[in-house]
Every structure is written in structure tokens, then in C-alpha cells.
Amino acid sequence: MQHVESVKCTEENSAKQSPPLQETQTRYRKHFPPATYAHHPNYPIPIRDLPPTISQLLANLSRTTPPKAITDKPHLDLLYFQPFLPSSLARDLFRFLRSELPFYRVKYTIRRGPAETSIVTPRFTTVFGVDDTSIFIPDPNSKIPDETNATATSSLILADSKTRIPLPASDKKYHQRPRPIPPCLDLLRRAVESSTDDGTKYNFVLVNYYATGDDSITYHSDDERFLGSNPNIASISLGGKRDFLLKHKPPTGSDADGIEGMKPLKFPLDSGDMMVMRGETQSNWLHSVPKRKGGQGVLGRINITFRRAVVPGGTNNYYLYNVGDGGIFRWKEDEGRMIAAEKPVET
Numbered sequence: 001m002q003h004v005e006s007v008k009c010t011e012e013n014s015a016k017q018s019p020p021l022q023e024t025q026t027r028y029r030k031h032f033p034p035a036t037y038a039h040h041p042n043y044p045i046p047i048r049d050l051p052p053t054i055s056q057l058l059a060n061l062s063r064t065t066p067p068k069a070i071t072d073k074p075h076l077d078l079l080y081f082q083p084f085l086p087s088s089l090a091r092d093l094f095r096f097l098r099s100e101l102p103f104y105r106v107k108y109t110i111r112r113g114p115a116e117t118s119i120v121t122p123r124f125t126t127v128f129g130v131d132d133t134s135i136f137i138p139d140p141n142s143k144i145p146d147e148t149n150a151t152a153t154s155s156l157i158l159a160d161s162k163t164r165i166p167l168p169a170s171d172k173k174y175h176q177r178p179r180p181i182p183p184c185l186d187l188l189r190r191a192v193e194s195s196t197d198d199g200t201k202y203n204f205v206l207v208n209y210y211a212t213g214d215d216s217i218t219y220h221s222d223d224e225r226f227l228g229s230n231p232n233i234a235s236i237s238l239g240g241k242r243d244f245l246l247k248h249k250p251p252t253g254s255d256a257d258g259i260e261g262m263k264p265l266k267f268p269l270d271s272g273d274m275m276v277m278r279g280e281t282q283s284n285w286l287h288s289v290p291k292r293k294g295g296q297g298v299l300g301r302i303n304i305t306f307r308r309a310v311v312p313g314g315t316n317n318y319y320l321y322n323v324g325d326g327g328i329f330r331w332k333e334d335e336g337r338m339i340a341a342e343k344p345v346e347t
């Protein structure tokens with residue numbers, strides 16, 4: 001069911017209500033309709049739907065600047081949209097997602113031989129989606145009369161993607177309960193899929209929030225086996241500009257010529273830009289967003305990556321490292337920072 005924040009009308013107002021006032025209210029509601037929210041039992045909070053001012057622009061994106069293919073280095077295949085979203089839309093989407101998504105600051109330990117090291121992920125993260133072996137379908141037994149509502153997530157249940165038979169509650173395939181991609185990010189997924197036009201259907205959305213220039217991601221590649229071979233990853237930047245660096249993995253044997261001594265590539269990704277990493281890029285290159293002193297780091301930056309996981313290992317890995325087992329953080333506008341949300345009191 002959709003939760004609706006109704007526009008409040010004071011008693012004094014309604015007593016004096018005259019046709020012109022009613023007209024004004026109707027016009028107001030058309031421009032600023034009450035917020036609606038996507039609910040799902042696996043969401044920690046209801047997730048707001050995009051206001052029409054944003055969703056209409058996203059649904060009707062027109063391409064002014066064609067993307068640039070960057071393939072002039074060994075094994076590199078990038079498609080750079082500069083920009084993918086116009087700056088005012090990128091700004092509104094940044095503010096919306098920062099305010100409305102639940103974020104996590106994931107802690108985990110890594111073991112190297114006998115030594116255990118505790119890591120706190122140096123950025124806020126959140127994730128939605130499920131790998132190819134499962135699918136979210138409307139619960140056939142649901143009593144919720146919202147089947148006609150395209151944004152209805154509340155009655156979605158997990159089923160086997162081949163047989164469409166619901167996964168029993170006792171199923172042990174997933175360590176954490178997967179979350180359907182909320183409508184506000186699903187619209188973006190569709191815009192990405194239609195602009196890249198390479199047939200990739202993404203089933204995961206990972207969101208990073210770099211709150212300050214001290215937040216970062218170290219050099220890594222996203223070539224996990226659970227993404228299949230040569231995965232395409234589409235990566236959108238919103239908010240403060242940050243450098244995105246790419247360097248070739250250490251070359252092996254005869255490949256060394258022309259790779260050793262190559263300087264890292266640097267792309268100063270701006271709000272609204274999209275970088276699609278394709279083909280052999282993940283298996284041959286590492287990428288990072290280093291810490292940054294000064295510049296636009298203080299503005300905060302959201303990065304959204306769309307990926308396609310093909311086996312349950314992908315789902316388990318993504319929820320482990322982007323949700324973890326801690327509480328959520330919410331953006332607090334008046335303090336201008338993320339605050340750990342209090343756990344609901346259990347009754």
C-alpha cells in the first residue's frame with residue numbers, strides 16, 4: 001500500500017474555504033502532489049517515489065551530447081557520457097537520493113593468515129536488487145489492491161526466475177533478504193539501459209555516498225565471477241566533482257610493452273556524468289576515487305553503479321559489503337550530515 005503524506009488543511013482554513021482557495025489548492029496539488037512512498041518488508045524505511053518534476057524529465061531524457069568511446073589503450077573499453085543528465089536534473093536527483101535513501105557505514109574484518117584487520121568502509125553505501133536466478137513478482141496471494149499501480153513494491157515477493165515459483169521463507173539461498181530496486185532508482189535504470197543501447201539488463205543498483213573529500217574507494221576491479229565474463233557496469237556521478245582514476249593491472253609476459261610506465265588515466269567526473277565500463281576493462285584495469293583535499297569534495301558526491309549479477313553469490317556479496325549488519329544513516333538537512341538513525345523500539 002502506498003503511504004500518502006496528505007497536504008494539511010487547518011480548521012481555520014477549511015471553515016473559510018472559498019472557490020478561489022479550492023482552485024489554488026487544486027493547482028498547488030498538481031504542481032506539488034503529496035509525496036508517495038514505496039514500501040517493502042525488506043526495506044528498513046519506506047522509500048519515497050520521485051516527484052513528477054524529476055520523474056518526467058528522467059522518462060523523457062533527450063541526448064544532446066553523444067557519448068565518447070574511449071578505446072585507445074590496451075584492453076580499455078569505456079563509454080563516457082559527459083553529461084548523461086542535465087545539471088539541474090542531476091542536482092535535484094542528488095538532493096533527493098541523499099535525503100531519501102537509507103545508507104550504511106559497513107564494518108567488516110579481513111583475515112590474512114593469523115591476523116585479523118577491522119575495516120570501516122570509507123564511504124556510505126546502500127544496495128538494491130537480486131541476481132538472475134531470482135525475480136521479484138507480485139504476490140499472487142496479496143490482499144493489497146494495488147496491482148494497477150506501476151510503482152507498487154509492497155506486494156513483491158522473491159521467486160525462482162525460471163519457474164516463477166515463490167522461494168519458501170525457509171530458503172537458505174540468501175544470507176540477507178534482497179530488496180527490490182525502488183521506483184526512484186528503477187526509472188534511472190531504465191534511462192541508462194535505453195541510452196547505452198547495448199542490450200544489457202541490469203539487476204543491481206549500488207549507491208555510494210562520499211560525504212567529504214576524506215571518503216574514497218581504493219584501486220580495485222569489479223571482475224568478480226558472479227558478474228560473468230566481461231561485465232558492463234554503468235556508473236553515474238551526482239553532486240561534487242571527484243577524480244576517477246584508472247590504471248592497467250600489472251602486465252603479464254609479452255603484454256608488458258606499452259603498459260609498464262603508463263600513467264593512470266584521470267577523469268574528473270562531474271555531476272550528471274556517466275562512465276560505462278565495458279568488455280575487458282574490469283579484467284585488465286583497476287579504478288579508484290582517491291581522497292581529495294579541497295575542491296568539491298566537501299559538497300558530497302553520490303555514485304550509482306548498475307550491474308548484472310548472474311548467481312546468488314553476487315547477491316550475498318553485495319548485501320554483505322553494502323548493507324552489512326549495522327543500523328541505517330539518514331541525511332539530516334539542518335545539520336548538513338548523515339546521522340545514525342535510531343533503531344525502532346521493539347514492542
Ligand SMILES: O=C(O)CCC(=O)C(=O)O
Nearest residue numbers: 208217222244289303305
Ligand atoms: O564512485 C565511483 O565513481 C566508483 C565506485 C566504484 O568503483 C564501485 O562502487 O565499485
Ligand SMILES: [Fe+2]
Nearest residue numbers: 220221222287
Ligand atoms: Fe568499482
